[in-house]
Amino acid sequence: MSEKGTYTYSYWRPAVTVDNVVFSFDGTNLNVLLVRRGVEPYKDCWAFPGGFLEEHETLEEAARRELREETGLTPKHFIEIGTFSDLNRDPRGRTISVAFASVSRPNQISVVAGDDAGDARWFPSIQMPALAFDHEKIFRMAQWKLRIGFTSGPVAFLLLNDIFTLPEMQRLYTQVYGREFDRRNFQKKFLSSGILSAVAQDDMDTKNAHAPIRYRFNEAGYTQFKEKLLK
C-alpha cells in the first residue's frame, strides 16, 4: 500500500500507473476482466484493474500486485502491451500508464472484489461495456498483442484447461482472430504438428462414447515444432 506524505523533486515528474488486461476462456467465450470503479473519476464505470507504481517494485511487479489486490488473481505470465501517455487521458492530472496483458485459466475464475474496486467480473470480449479513461485504446492494443502471441507462441494453451477438446480450441481461435476456420483443416494442422497429445477416455464414459476426443498440450512436441521452424 502506498503511504501518503510529501515528495519533493527538482524537476517535474508524471504519475505512473499500470493497467491489467486479463483474458480467460470458458470453452465458449473469450472473456476479459473488468472492475467497476468505486471512486472518481469515472466512478461506477468499468475499467481494467490497475493502480499506481510504487517505489520498491518494477512495472510488472506493480501490475501483479494491483491485480492480486483488486481481484485475487495471480497469473503466471505477464506481457507488456505498451505505454499510454496522452496529455488528457486522466482528468486528475498528467498520468502515464503501462499496460500489461495476462491470461487466466477458466478454472481460476473466482474474482474476489477487493478494497479499491467495488465489483469485478468477466465480460465476453465481443460484448464489452464502455470503459473509463483511454481503456478502449488499451483494449484494442491488447487484442492485437494477443493475436501476435497466438501466432508466435503457445499462448493458446495458457487460456485452455489442461485437458481440452479440439472444438473448444477452435472456438478460442475463432474469437481471437475474429474469423472462421475450416474445422477439418484446423484439426489436421494441429494434430499433424505434434503439439497435442490425446488423453485416454475414461471408462466411466462408455455411455458417452462419442464425446469429443480430449487432448493436452505436449511440451516436447511443441519444442520440436519450434526448432523445425527455426532451421
Add this chain to the structure above:
Amino acid sequence: MSEKGTYTYSYWRPAVTVDNVVFSFDGTNLNVLLVRRGVEPYKDCWAFPGGFLEEHETLEEAARRELREETGLTPKHFIEIGTFSDLNRDPRGRTISVAFASVSRPNQISVVAGDDAGDARWFPSIQMPALAFDHEKIFRMAQWKLRIGFTSGPVAFLLLNDIFTLPEMQRLYTQVYGREFDRRNFQKKFLSSGILSAVAQDDMDTKNAHAPIRYRFNEAGYTQFKEKLLK
C-alpha cells in the same frame, strides 16, 4: 528545455526518461546511433540519445525532441520498444525508461553533436561498444522489434534509399536477420511480389551497362500484397 524548480507531490513518483535506438543502413552495414555521455553517471560511455519526459509532451514527443536536440535527426516513424524499470538501472535513483526505435535514411546521416552530448556517431550494429545503464538490454529488444517490423511491414524501405539495388536490400536483410539468404530466391521473392518497381537506367550509364538494376518501393503493389495476405 526543462526548468529547474520545486515540485511537490502527495505520493512518490519515479523519474521518467525516453531513449532512442536509431537504425540506418549505408548500403553495407546496419548502423546504430550512439552519443557519448558528457556527464556522470557513465561519463564518457556510449549510450542511446534520450532524456527526461517533460510536462507538456507525450512519450513519443519526448523521444522526438531529445533525438532532435542531441543529434539533429528527425525521423518520421517511431515505434515503442518497451519499458525498462529495474530498480537499480540508474545510479541517480529510481528511473523508468521508455525506449523507442526509429529509422533514418542513409542520406540523412549528418549527426550534429548538441549541447548535452559531447559526441555522436553511427556504429555498425555488429560492432557495438559497451553501453551505459541497461542500454544493452534495450538494444537486444530493439533488434528483436526490428525483425518483427521487417516481417510484418515495409520497414525495410524506410532504411533503404528511395532508389536501391537488390544486392543492397539483401545485405540489409542479412544483417537484420543475422543469416544468409539465397540470392536467387531472395530476388525472385521480391520481384514476384510486386512491391518493387524497376527504375530506368540513366543513359549516362551506358558505359556502366552491367551495373545492378535499381528499384524503388511500390506503394500500390505493397497494398495489394497485404490484402492478399489478409484474405
Add this chain to the structure above:
DNA sequence: CCAAAAGTGTTGCGTATACACCCATGT
C-alpha cells in the same frame, strides 16, 4: 584469363486450402 558480382530459370517438397462423407446423439 580468371575471379567476383549480378541477373535469370527449373524442379521438388511441404504446407495450406477447398471440399465430401460417415457416425453418433438428441429431438
Add this chain to the structure above:
DNA sequence: ACATGGGTGTATACGCAACACTTTTGG
C-alpha cells in the same frame, strides 16, 4: 428421420528451398 456436432480423407495450388548457368567488369 432429420438436424447437429464431431471425426476423417483427398486433390489442388501456392510458396519456399535447393540448385546451375550466363554475362560483365576489373585485376
